[in-house]
Amino acid sequence: MPWTRDDMAERAAKELKDGFYVNLGIGIPTLVANYIPDGIDVTLQSENGMLGMGPFPYEDEVDADLINAGKQTITELNRTSYFSSADSFAMIRGGHIDLSILGAMEVAENGDLANWMIPGKMVKGMGGAMDLVAGVKRVVVIMDHTNKAGESKFKQACTLPLTGTDVVDMLITDLGVFERNGSGAFMLTELAPDVTVDEVKAKTEAAIEVGNHLS
Amino acid sequence: MNKIYRDAAAALDGLFFDGMTIMAGGFGLCGIPENLIGALRDSGVRDLTVISNNAGVDDFGLGLLLQTRQIKKMVSSYVGENKTFERQYLNNELELEFNPQGTLAERIRAGGAGIPGFYTKTGVGTLIAEGKEHKDFSGETYIMETGLKADLSLVKAWKADTEGNLIYRKTARNFNPMMATAGKVTVAEVEEIVEKGALDPDCIHTPGIFVQRLIKGAVYEKRIEQRTTRKKEAV
Numbered sequence: 540m541p542w543t544r545d546d547m548a549e550r551a552a553k554e555l556k557d558g559f560y561v562n563l564g565i566g567i568p569t570l571v572a573n574y575i576p577d578g579i580d581v582t583l584q585s586e587n588g589m590l591g592m593g594p595f596p597y598e599d600e601v602d603a604d605l606i607n608a609g610k611q612t613i614t615e616l617n618r619t620s621y622f623s624s625a626d627s628f629a630m631i632r633g634g635h636i637d638l639s640i641l642g643a644m645e646v647a648e649n650g651d652l653a654n655w656m657i658p659g660k661m662v663k664g665m666g667g668a669m670d671l672v673a674g675v676k677r678v679v680v681i682m683d684h685t686n687k688a689g690e691s692k693f694k695q696a697c698t699l700p701l702t703g704t705d706v707v708d709m710l711i712t713d714l715g716v717f718e719r720n721g722s723g724a725f726m727l728t729e730l731a732p733d734v735t736v737d738e739v740k741a742k743t744e745a746a747i748e749v750g751n752h753l754s
Numbered sequence: 755m756n757k758i759y760r761d762a763a764a765a766l767d768g769l770f771f772d773g774m775t776i777m778a779g780g781f782g783l784c785g786i787p788e789n790l791i792g793a794l795r796d797s798g799v800r801d802l803t804v805i806s807n808n809a810g811v812d813d814f815g816l817g818l819l820l821q822t823r824q825i826k827k828m829v830s831s832y833v834g835e836n837k838t839f840e841r842q843y844l845n846n847e848l849e850l851e852f853n854p855q856g857t858l859a860e861r862i863r864a865g866g867a868g869i870p871g872f873y874t875k876t877g878v879g880t881l882i883a884e885g886k887e888h889k890d891f892s893g894e895t896y897i898m899e900t901g902l903k904a905d906l907s908l909v910k911a912w913k914a915d916t917e918g919n920l921i922y923r924k925t926a927r928n929f930n931p932m933m934a935t936a937g938k939v940t941v942a943e944v945e946e947i948v949e950k951g952a953l954d955p956d957c958i959h960t961p962g963i964f965v966q967r968l969i970k971g972a973v974y975e976k977r978i979e980q981r982t983t984r985k986k987e988a989v
Contacts, residue, residue, distance in 0.1 A: 586855065587781040588925050595984045603784065603976035604912075604926040610782040610835070611982040621924055623931045623959075624781070624807070625863040628856030632876060651879075662843050662850070663834035669882065670856030673875040704879035 541713035542731040547681045549574040550711050550729075551640050554679055555581050562586060562631065562671055564641040565609040567681045571640055582618065584636055586667040588627050591619035608667065631667065632674040639675040641668060643682040643707075645697045648725060648745035650707045652680060653699035665702060672703035684712035684742055691744040693717070693725075714739050717747060724748050757918045757968045758947060762793035765941050765967045769906055770799040773826075777862065777904040777933040778806040778816060782835065782979050785926030786815050787908040789943050789971040794908070795819055805829040805904060807858060807929055809839045814977050820848070829902075831855035835979060854882060857899050859932060864901035866935025866964075871900045907937025910971075911960065914944040915951070918965030919958045927959065934964040941967040945974060 542550065548570035555561060555571075559581045563571055572594075575581060583592040585607045592607060593614035600614060607613045630636055645653040652672060655665035672678050685691055693710065710717040716729035726748040727739055736753055759765035776794070780786030791810075795818050802825050809828055810817035819825050820838045827849035833839045842848040853861065854876045864872055873896035877883050887898040909930040912923035920942055922930060934940045942965045 585925070587784070588928050595982045597986055598983050601978070601981060601983060602924065603978050604924040606782065606784045606925055606978075606980070608781075610784070610979040612978060612980065613982075615924070621922075621927055623927055624855065624859035624929045625932050628859050632856050632860075632874065659844070662840050664830060664832035664852050665854050665882075666832040667855040669854035669880065670876045673878070674856075701880045 540731065540733050543713075545570060546731070547711050547713060550716065551679055551681055552576060554638060554640070554709065555579050556637070557581075559637040560584055560590070560630075560635065562636050562639045562675065564639070564668070564671075566642045568640040568642055569609060584627070584630060585613070586624075586627050586631060586671075588622050588624055589615075589619065590622070590630070591616045593619070628667070628670055631670050634674055634676060636675045638677050638679065639671045640679045640681060641671065643680045643692070645692050645694055645699050646680055646682065646707050646710050646745075647694050647697045648747065649696075650705040650719060650722065651697045652678075652702045652707050653697040654702050656700050658700065668702050672706040677708050678706050679709045679711065680707050681711045684714045691742055693743050693745045695744055695746065714742065726750055727753060757962075757966065758916060759967055759969050761972060762789040762943065762969055763796065765969045766790065766793050766797065769939055769941070770797050772799060773801045774799070774905040775803040775805065777907040777937055778804060779909040779928065779930035779933045780815070781807055781925065781928035783810065783815050783977050785910050785922065785928050785930055786810070787910040787943050788815065788975060789969065789973070790908040790941060791815060791818060795822055795824065798824070800824050801826045803827040803829065805862070805902060807831050807855060809833045809836045811835050811979065812838045814975070823847075827851065829853060829858070831858050852882070857882075859929060861899055861902040862929065862932040862936045865903040866932060869901050871898050873898055902936060904933070904937045905939070907933045907940040909934045909940060909942045911942055911944045913946045913948060913953065914942060914965070914968055915948050915953050915962075917950050918942065918962030918968050919953055920944065920960035920965060921953060921957060922959050931960050934960045939966050940964055941969070943969050943971040945971060
């Protein structure tokens with residue numbers, strides 16, 4: 540059975556280490572905050588200008604001046620600091636953030652990432668994604684393995700405009716986990732329950748290696 | 755010199771011309787100069803280039819200026835919340851220059867600080883890098899980005915004193931401090947104006963030198979885009 544959105548978020552949360560400063564992207568990555576392992580203390584950065592992001596507010600705590608990068612209302616903690624967008628991206632571009640967990644439209648076998656536009660169809664913009672993949676020490680991507688038509692989103696080469704080249708360190712899909720050392724090939728290292736290596740291969744356009752313990 | 759004006763229209767009087775470049779602070783609808791945007795719409799000034807991280811929503815913020823077709827070009831990092839924007843852009847009725855958010859923030863910071871250009875790794879190997887100077891530093895490739903300035907910057911702060919010193923509140927700070935430095939003229943709107951000496955000088959975010967005109971906003975709707983809450987646990 541492939542992983543759900545929450546399963547993928549829970550798996551991504553295992554990449555958090557004690558003391559990390561972490562930026563979570565919009566969508567499934569936001570759910571990672573619900574699965575921070577016990578005993579692991581991480582500080583969440585929100586690129587609109589906040590370090591130390593707290594949980595969603597109770598109804599009577601909602602504050603229009605306090606939102607996350609997904610424009611959702613949020614709360615502060617006793618460790619929180621606020622700053623300008625320039626300072627925020629000094630943290631991101633200056634290599635001070637340990638881990639970024641992002642969503643994607645396509646990932647390529649060489650670590651390229653596309654997640655910001657579909658020419659002629661959808662215009663959203665890259666927001667902070669290009670800065671995050673260029674500046675953060677480690678980039679983990681969460682996405683569905685295939686699109687609605689069943690086509691692989693994990694590709695030989697991205698067909699959509701890129702967010703960054705050779706930037707993805709780990710890919711988590713509903714079928715499994717793919718890890719990459721430096722600029723090498725992705726290796727399938729974990730499978731979702733009841734998913735087989737053959738199924739992953741059949742649904743993957745990218746050239747991948749398979750971990751010894753799975754083959 | 756008195757920097758305080760009675761309302762948004764008065765504070766903007768004499769500053770508009772068609773084809774001008776305007777910076778507007780805010781992230782989403784948080785920390786936007788909503789009173790000044792209203793006066794900008796009412797002025798009817800046209801063919802604007804607007805530099806702002808987002809484009810508001812269809813019926814609030816900068817979306818109001820898209821409805822009236824006063825904007826010729828947007829310089830932004832993310833416009834996904836605005837259907838009017840998407841339609842006008844896909845119909846070639848609106849020019850759009852996407853900037854990575856950190857690049858946008860740094861271009862504005864640089865423009866205000868008299869820095870004409872800088873190099874960054876952000877966007878290397880993407881559409882953003884096309885036509886830009888590439889340069890290697892210590893074996894890594896960077897692209898050159900230029901500083902940004904505006905004819906007019908519109909910013910929103912929480913409190914000001916009569917000198918134009920500004921304090922922002924929580925995540926409503928975002929792009930406002932850099933934009934305040936990058937306008938030939940900067941007009942600030944705030945929720946409260948206090949006498950000079952009433953703000954702690956150690957806690958000023960934007961020194962008054964960057965602010966030429968100031969108003970207390972008449973009304974603050976402070977619309978929330980994504981009201982997300984949690985339930986109180988049962989006791």
